[in-house]
Amino acid sequence: MKGITRVWLATALLGACGGNYSNEDLDFQAALPEHDDLVAKLPAQALTTADSAEYYRTTRDVVKIFNTVLDGFLGLIDGVRAYPPTQRQPSTRIWGPFPADKFPDWQIRMVMDRKPDAAVAGFGYHFDYQLQVRRARLPDAPWLSLLTGSFAPSGGARKGSGQMIFDTVAARAAGYPLTEFGDLQRLDVTYQTVSFPVTVDMVIANRPGADSPGATYQYRERADGSGEMVFAWRTKEARSLQVRSRWLGSGAGRSDVRVTEGLGLGLGGVDCWGIDTHATFVRRDWDAAANSGSEATCAYAAP
């Protein structure tokens, strides 16, 4: 009995050896975008009040939606990154497979590859990654990529350029439950954090028959805290609208809204606001009575 105990103890101690203490892992994990890398940032001191300019409030809503969508997909990555890799190969890391959150019939895994790339100056490689799903009861079935991405490092802390594509077509066809994503068919995010302005572009394509075919977001962030968000969407009635908002680090800004397709083509509106977010200039092409202020007070000139 004592012998068995000793063997058990020795086995337990030997089994305790190892771990995930890896610098290489960090390189892989750092290639995955984090929340703070990509989200749009309005000046913190610019508060929304009942008297805030209408288009300022619209801008905040657009930024909020933009960040919410990003968070939804970055959350998928974070859920995997919270764990050490399950498999290590010289140029590959694999997390999982794990039971998919909320869907125990499905498995999920993340595969990351470091691939040689002479075009990436200073590094000579880039990272590709796929978030994949598969039915748990079909271990021989091929993995379906739900999210694919790439990142090319460019020196500095988490600096580089990357792309992230969330494509639901194959997963929906295989029966993976995507109800929480509504009519979304594909999401493309392209970003670069190498130098200012940091750019994050998002293209949302909805399934045919949805209320809107999709939308685009173009976010720019500059070193002085100023930024820009261009938001455009199209309705199924073939009417397109674009909102272009720009703001200074102080909080003052300007938003230009324009109908770019369909009914009301060419009509537009402008709001400029000060650091208190109150309107300093208002112009509505369809309602002259709403106009007020002087455009000279605007932080930015007309585009």
Next chain:
Amino acid sequence: MAMCGLFASRARQTALAATGHRRFALVVGNNSGGDDTRPLLYATQDARRIHSLLTGAGGVHPDDAILLLDGTSDEFWRALGAVEAKVAHAGQAGERTALVVYYSGHAKDGVLRLGRTHVPMADVKAHLTAAPADVRIGIFDSCRSGVVTRTKGARRAPAFEVEANSGAETRGVVILTSSGFDEDSQEADSIGGSYFSHHLVSGLRGDADRSGDKRVTLSEAYAYAYAHTVADTADSAAGAQHPTFSYDLKGNGDLVLTDMGSWREGLVVPAAAPAGTYFVVDKDVIVAEIVKTTNVERQIAVGPGRYMIKRRLADRLRIGEVRISSGQLLSLDETTLHDAPFSDDPVKGISREPTSRFSLGVAGSLQAFFDAPTRDGLFPPAGLVGAELLVRDFFRRNWVWGADLAFGGTRGTLLRPTITLPFRFSEVALGSSLFAEWPSASGRVVPFFGARVAFMFMSRTFEGSAIPAQTFSTFSPGLLGGGRYRFSDGVSAVARARVHYLLYNIDENRSLGYWELALAMAYEF
């Protein structure tokens, strides 16, 4: 003849305490005798027993007794000077004084060997002769200690008789030695000490009181120790060991060394108890013997505690347990003893291997890997604090086995091509060491060298990042060396270096090495 001499002296004896002698004692024990001698096992233990006895039933106030263990010659002379100064001070105050100097340890070629330092026995004898005390008693338990009594008046005899000289106060010098000038003094595991000191202590506790007056005189104690030492060593490989004496005492007669009548605790074997030799056993070791004759009450002085009592019969043992409380003079009840086979003998004796000693310490250390990239990018230099438990002389003498636990950490910044990460590094190490010590002659300085294996758990957390914490654990073998300085019998300061091997196998297989420097304080018990 010997007994006749004893009884004759009994009538003329005078108790030192009763006659107002203030007693002083210097008790010295040293297990080490230098490079050319094998360390003794029980010399310091004998000294402790004598010290305990003298400051108990021996009537020496603890403030007037010095116990010097594993000291050097310088410390011996300082201690003797200190006790002589007290004696002189008491003498100047009009007190009558008695000085007892006891030594247990190595002796060779006429010198006492205190580690690597020497004390000529002739010098000690001269000091005793010239000491300011009225009565001076030297007791030497060491090999060839009889050399100190080879001069005029030395005897190797079973007993000596004290001549009365009424009208004069007792004055003079008595020297007892454990062996003849050409004999070894022998130790025994069963008694956990030397034969001579064991029987001297046992006799002084009361078993040497042949007269039954609950006092043990110098001549009674010597006669008892002589008889039992010769009997116990007669069949030993080293041959019989004969204690000697040198006696130059004038005055009222014999000296009472211990007085059971005034001692608070003890054991009484009543007159009605069966005759035989009763052994008083404490923790597997005989601490006293009582030779009981028919219809004679015997009494010994032992401190409070729980003891096993054993009496050996031809075909069995009679054993039992007694508990002596503080201030209690316990009368042994024969009915509390029971028959037992010889296999149940409670006297196990001290094992042939030396007695293990424990040591508990706290340490602070600095640890760093040899490889610079490893230091910069993987395991940064870190400070650790910890505790260690050591067992000395467990496997064999001067071998130390220990277990240690340390933890610590540091903060740093990891620079990778794509990211800069502030992190907090933590480490827990659980180790086991086996090393050998080489005590110096004085026993103060103890260099050591050996091996260690550690189970290490290291982790780093990345502050302000979603990247999860990383951990690594492994076994790490290594070597250790250093030195220990003993401030006293129990407290040591330790300076230690370790060099370890570590196999890192996460990103790739890499053989790494690290060093560790530590300072520690340890307490031995």
